[in-house]
Amino acid sequence: MKGKQILLGHGSGGQLSHELIKEVFVKHFNTEELKLQTDSAILNIPGELISFTTDSYVVNPIFFSGGNIGKLAIAGTVNDLAVSGAKPLYISSSFIIEEGFPIADLEKIVATMADEARKAGVKIVTGDTKVVDRGKCDKIFINTSGIGVLNPEYKHIGTGEKITPGDIILINGSIGDHGMTIMAERNDLNISAQIGSDCAPLNHLISEILETGAKVRFMRDATRGGIATVLTELSEGRNYGLEIDEEAVPVKEAVRGICELLGFDPFYVANEGKIILVVAKEDAEKVLEVMKKNEFGKESAIIGKIVGEHPGKGWIHTGIGGKRIIDMLSGEQLPRIC
Amino acid sequence: MKYIDEYRDKSLVQGLVKEIKKISVKEIKLMEVCGGHTLSIQKFGIPALLPPNIKLISGPGCPVCVSDRKFIDQAIAYGRLENVIITTYGDLIRVPGSTSSLNEEKASGRDIRIVYSTLDALKIAKENPGKKVVFLGIGFETTAPGTAAGIINAEKQNLNNFYVYSSHKIMPPAMGALIDEGVQLHGYIAPGHVSTITGSGIYDDIPKKYGLGCVISGFEPTDILQSIYMLVKQIENGEQKVEIQYKRVVRPEGNLIAQKMMADVFELRPDWWRGLGVLPASGLGISKKYEKFDAEKNLDVVVEPTKEDKGCICGEILKGLKSPKDCKLFGKGCSPSDPVGACMVSHEGACHAYYKYNR
Known part of the structure; x- marks a missing residue:
């Protein structure tokens, strides 16, 4: 990857964007769906009930003891699906990055996300990158959405409708x-x-x-x-x-x-x-x-x-x-x- | 955790409760003056432990709650000046002014920053030489020395862009005024950290003049229960006096260095208290010696006319005449996320503590 920091051009959709996607995101996330570089991922979803969730991550500081913003972005969305009783399968990840953000830091975050996704057994299948002027966002914001399949037997878990005294x-x-x-x-x-x-x-x-x-x-x-x-x-x-x-x-x-x-x-x-x-x-x-x-x-x-x-x-x-x-x-x- | 767990020990607590029940006969009302005590009492669920003849009522010891709404309005006005940074303790940020709050002002782009100490405010002043930094000084004898230290340090560092807007107050005038107003009380659980600074002498008038006992209490459950035990004992024996329960922190003479700094930086002035009105010599203005740090004397602002809310009974609650639950607005028109009165905003406010822990 040429250069050390994120430039506005990395979010332009042109040459720089493609380099960034290939050399940072696809390199780490490494899923078939991403490699196809299509506008939307085509997913194979078994079962009937689908759980779907989304969350944005804006934590400050972005690196902290025990994790970083990328770890949060995967774990948070995986957990939202899992606590509903669903088995998490696919994740999307969108980045809003401030101009000048060090690419080395981005890579650290992305590598963590890939690692967490592997541990959780989910695939990152689609994403987006936008770069905004310096000062218009604080370093990096990440949005992840997730899809999981839900066994109908667990449908009540999210709402708690079966809770009874004594539980x-x-x-x-x-x-x-x-x-x-x-x-x-x-x-x-x-x-x-x-x-x-x-x-x-x-x-x-x-x-x-x-x-x-x-x-x-x-x-x-x-x-x-x-x-x-x-x-x-x-x-x-x-x-x-x-x-x-x-x-x-x-x-x-x-x-x-x-x-x-x-x-x-x-x-x-x-x-x-x-x-x-x-x-x-x-x-x-x-x-x-x-x-x-x-x-x-x-x-x-x-x-x-x-x-x-x-x-x-x-x-x-x-x-x-x-x-x-x-x-x-x-x-x-x-x-x-x- | 060391120095915490010992004071939250269940068997000690139960022992104290047993002792209180053993000696307590009379129907009594004790007032915890300090907001920190109110918070502890509700958080640890102390009322449920006491026999029904002992009632605890919350007093005027939440600085945010007793301060005039005009204080917030004026702070907002300072914040709207060009090149001003407002620095404040977090408690003030959500307190409603007449038409806005510091929180709303921050959202609309004013530079308002939460600090944990006046030294943080000084640092901001040093880092922003082109701006005027106003620190909102609020609190009783507990926080006033911190503000005094800030001003003394600003003088030492030759800072010419640091100002204090003082709403500091002292506790004893309010404790006397409550009794003068006819509030029925049998004893005071007196503030621990105020007394750390002032010593116990400031309460000498209360037993002498009003025949009420004062026990200076710590903030942990065993502290509060031991203080209640000491007050009950005084009342049952008819020996009302000033005693220190919080001996590990409070000395009879107080903190002499802090007192000296306060005497140097502040001078007494009449001040307005919610529920009590203007009390003579109850507020701390900045002395002539340090007047160049006084926001009131150096920054000109037009303050919007103060509007008080109708229906809010904060004043009665602060006097201990009513409980938060007596207020029509409590939990309906007024909640911590949408507060009407200051007592619902501050963590130490009686309404907030009741709402959070005892609704």
């Missing part, structure tokens, strides 16, 4: 890692901490859970707004309530430390590799065991249950034995974290 709520590990990593790495805050983002594609963990045959009632990835937001979505307007045991929710020491320092509540801090799931009581232990065996579920825990009381509301039993309500995040706790 158990689980999480696959510690909360707040991503949000506090980003916070600690922002230039304007001089905090150094031994933490990294939890950003990871969770589709294999999820398929291992589903393969147990357990009655999985609900899954959602707890990204922006933290687990408090998912737990509020899980209870608001429903005819059951939730009870969460604060002490059972794993939080890393460093994350707690930064939260204490800056006045954040870890329940509201973003994650990029955490799912909240609800399973039937009789299956909870079995699911927990399977989760703990996966590399992204080692610290999995049962954190609460669905109850018939206080419908529409979630209560947290605090570590000291008191209780408080769970509510959604209002406004931005921390802008541009994903």
Whole structure:
């Protein structure tokens, strides 16, 4: 690849664009569909129900401990499909790049995306690149869309319509890692901490859970707004309530430390590799065991249950034995974290 | 986590609750003056632990909440001047002014930046010599020394583009005024970090003049419960006095260096408090010695007429006369994402804490 930085011409559609596509994107993503260089990819999709999702990534900084914007762009979209019960298959990726962006950095991001896609077993089949004038976007923004196939048996998982009192709520590990990593790495805050983002594609963990045959009632990835937001979505307007045991929710020491320092509540801090799931009581232990065996579920825990009381509301039993309500995040706790 | 977990220990908490229940007979109302206490009390779910004869009410100790809406309006007016950068603590950013907020102003292109300390604001001033940097000074004795340090450093560094717009206030006048207004109280859970600076002497008048006990409390659950225990004991024994529970941080004489800096940089002036009106010698203006850093004296602005919201009972809530749940707007017209009054905006505001943790 000639040159060291992105020029406006790399987004022109001409010679430079073609070079960039060939020598960065196709080189790393390396799928048959991309190599054909057609205007749209033709996909072979088995089954009847299709899951489709899209997400844009604008995280700042673009490289952080535990990942980069490219890892987020693949893991985030894969997870959105997987938590709906779908098997992710194909991903599109669009880049908006600021003029002057180092090509070496772009290549690092693209290589990470290719690597994550391979791990997740998805193919990047189409994409687009636009370059904007210096100062018109901050370094690089990525949009990814994803398609997956959904087994009709899992159709209820996205909405949680089969949740009943007595069901158990689980999480696959510690909360707040991503949000506090980003916070600690922002230039304007001089905090150094031994933490990294939890950003990871969770589709294999999820398929291992589903393969147990357990009655999985609900899954959602707890990204922006933290687990408090998912737990509020899980209870608001429903005819059951939730009870969460604060002490059972794993939080890393460093994350707690930064939260204490800056006045954040870890329940509201973003994650990029955490799912909240609800399973039937009789299956909870079995699911927990399977989760703990996966590399992204080692610290999995049962954190609460669905109850018939206080419908529409979630209560947290605090570590000291008191209780408080769970509510959604209002406004931005921390802008541009994903 | 060290120094945190010890103070959130369940068995210690339960022991304290047991002791409180053992000695508490009278029906009492205790006011936590400080917004930080309100937040802890709601976050840890402390009210559910107390016997029904002990009621906790929230006081005027959220600086954003008690400040005049005109403060926001004037800050916005500074932000609209050419070549001005507004630097502020995050708490102020979403507080509604009469027709706008700092957040909305930022979205429409004004240069408004969140800082964690006045030193960040000084850094911005140094890096932008062609601009005027205005720091919005808000808070009680806790944050006032930080602002004073900022001004003293600006003087040392010969900065001529750094200004402070001060809304700083001091706590004791409001604590006295509440009782004068007829608010029924039996004791104060007194602010921990204010007292770290001032020492415990500032509350001496409260037991003397009003016969009320003051216990200076820390912010962890065991701190708050121990303070409640100490107040209950005082009340049951009829021995109202000033005591320090938060001994690991607060000394009777306070932080003398910080006090000296405050005395150097600020002078007392009458100030307006939401719910209490103008209280004499309750606000901190910038002293003559440092007046070149005073935004009010050096930057001319036209401030739009202040409009207060109808229906919002922030004033009554700040006096402890009403609870957030008594407000018609609570959770309906007024929520953290669409706040009417300042008490719903600030994390330390009673309405916000109730909405978030105890709706």
